[in-house]
Amino acid sequence: MRARTRVATAVIVAVATAAAFVLPAGSATAADSGDRTGVTSTEIRVGGIVGKTNPTGRAYDDAFKGVQAYFDMVNAKGGVFGHKLKIVAQLDDQSQASRNVQGVRSLVEEKKVFAVLPVATIVFAGATYLVQKGVPTFGWNINPEWMKGPNLFGQRGSYTCFDCAQPWLAYVAKQAGAKKAAVLSYTTPSSADCAKGEVATFKKYGIDIGWQDTSLAFGFTDLSTDVQHMKDAGVNFVATCMDVNGNINVGKALKQAGVDGVTIYSPEGYDPAIMKKFAKDLEGYRFGSDFVPFEAAKDSKGMTTFINAMKKKGYKPNELELAGWIDADLLVRGIKASGKNFTRQSVIDNINKITDYTANGILAPVDWTIAHTGDGPLLCTATLEAKSGKFVPILGQPGKPFVCFPNPRPDTVDSPTFR
Numbered sequence: 001m002r003a004r005t006r007v008a009t010a011v012i013v014a015v016a017t018a019a020a021f022v023l024p025a026g027s028a029t030a031a032d033s034g035d036r037t038g039v040t041s042t043e044i045r046v047g048g049i050v051g052k053t054n055p056t057g058r059a060y061d062d063a064f065k066g067v068q069a070y071f072d073m074v075n076a077k078g079g080v081f082g083h084k085l086k087i088v089a090q091l092d093d094q095s096q097a098s099r100n101v102q103g104v105r106s107l108v109e110e111k112k113v114f115a116v117l118p119v120a121t122i123v124f125a126g127a128t129y130l131v132q133k134g135v136p137t138f139g140w141n142i143n144p145e146w147m148k149g150p151n152l153f154g155q156r157g158s159y160t161c162f163d164c165a166q167p168w169l170a171y172v173a174k175q176a177g178a179k180k181a182a183v184l185s186y187t188t189p190s191s192a193d194c195a196k197g198e199v200a201t202f203k204k205y206g207i208d209i210g211w212q213d214t215s216l217a218f219g220f221t222d223l224s225t226d227v228q229h230m231k232d233a234g235v236n237f238v239a240t241c242m243d244v245n246g247n248i249n250v251g252k253a254l255k256q257a258g259v260d261g262v263t264i265y266s267p268e269g270y271d272p273a274i275m276k277k278f279a280k281d282l283e284g285y286r287f288g289s290d291f292v293p294f295e296a297a298k299d300s301k302g303m304t305t306f307i308n309a310m311k312k313k314g315y316k317p318n319e320l321e322l323a324g325w326i327d328a329d330l331l332v333r334g335i336k337a338s339g340k341n342f343t344r345q346s347v348i349d350n351i352n353k354i355t356d357y358t359a360n361g362i363l364a365p366v367d368w369t370i371a372h373t374g375d376g377p378l379l380c381t382a383t384l385e386a387k388s389g390k391f392v393p394i395l396g397q398p399g400k401p402f403v404c405f406p407n408p409r410p411d412t413v414d415s416p417t418f419r
Contacts, residue, residue: 035344038114047089047113049103051121054095056243063118063140064090066324069309074332081340097125108133115331118324136347138327150372151348155326156290157371163196167405168381170205171413172286175395176263178237180210182230185241186218194241205413210235223253237263244269248281270384271318279389289382291362292401295391299399302360326359364402364419380404380419
């Protein structure tokens with residue numbers, strides 16, 4: 001079971017990137033089954049790469065904080081099989097494909113890490129190399145490259161269907177009273193593919209599309225034509241495949257044109273720092289979460305542990321930190337399942353046997369026997385609304401924040417289940 005509605009997050013962050021770097025075939029060989037590179041008598045050495053320098057302004061390097069916090073918790077109890085977990089490299093690929101490839105090569109060939117984590121970057125061009133080398137790799141799944149191989153583990157699973165209809169989004173729209181919807185995206189192929197998924201969602205579940213525009217440029221300032229079309233069509237629900245800044249500009253343009261009563265779904269922006277900065281602008285916006293919302297932590301032992309660990313270090317918990325925490329948890333589980341003579345391959349194999357991974361109640365269950373190539377039997381997402389400067393969980397039930405639908409996708413969204 002996996003949440004499957006943050007698809008747009010996986011594509012809107014790629015709006016300013018260069019073309020993906022393609023690794024020549026046969027340039028690396030997969031690790032053999034006895035590979036313990038990076039394991040010493042006292043340590044398990046890992047390293048990660050993030051897009052610290054990026055056009056979205058998000059702190060991708062926060063993923064390192066989550067990994068380190070989890071490692072500190074495990075190391076305080078003696079580590080794993082007597083080995084302490086250690087991050088030996090924290091690289092910034094500057095959101096460039098070539099630097100990402102260079103960085104992952106450095107981690108494997110120069111730093112000689114056992115595993116690569118976290119990966120949190122706009123362009124994951126080094127994925128092919130890591131698959132060929134057979135290195136266990138863990139990171140924030142916002143890139144299609146996570147589906148390239150069985151050793152790549154996204155924090156919510158590795159499969160993403162960019163253009164599939166999403167029952168949860170239709171449910172959110174209908175619960176908001178949507179009569180006519182608009183879909184907006186950037187010009188990039190990835191953002192446009194996301195828009196195809198939103199259009200497919202509304203068509204499948206009987207919501208009229210009053211306006212669609214996939215020609216917006218990243219950083220646009222003039223939305224007058226779109227607003228007029230939405231106004232003329234009577235649009236009262238807007239779904240985008242853009243970053244939070246673009247979505248805020250949509251809301252401002254609607255208000256300036258005197259268009260009220262429109263609910264906006266933002267695929268990106270569920271972050272305390274973003275709320276602190278844009279609370280007034282985000283009022284009433286809807287957001288989705290693949291994990292138990294921070295605001296519902298009391299219902300999740302794993303989320304409570306995570307929040308307490310981050311607060312102890314003086315951090316405000318956010319999605320990137322959580323992704324790093326989940327990455328570290330999955331690595332440790334794979335090592336423990338492999339026994340004291342663990343290898344890269346045994347860790348990969350044992351993770352891929354897990355059928356109900358939840359990171360101790362943080363996620364709806366991920367079935368790693370299929371999570372590289374397809375959705376699980378349930379599609380689950382939590383919903384939040386921006387209210388008075390806070391993210392407020394909505395649409396779920398007490399102790400069950402996830403709204404779930406079966407897969408294959410149902411013909412209607414009238415009867416969700418809750419987890």
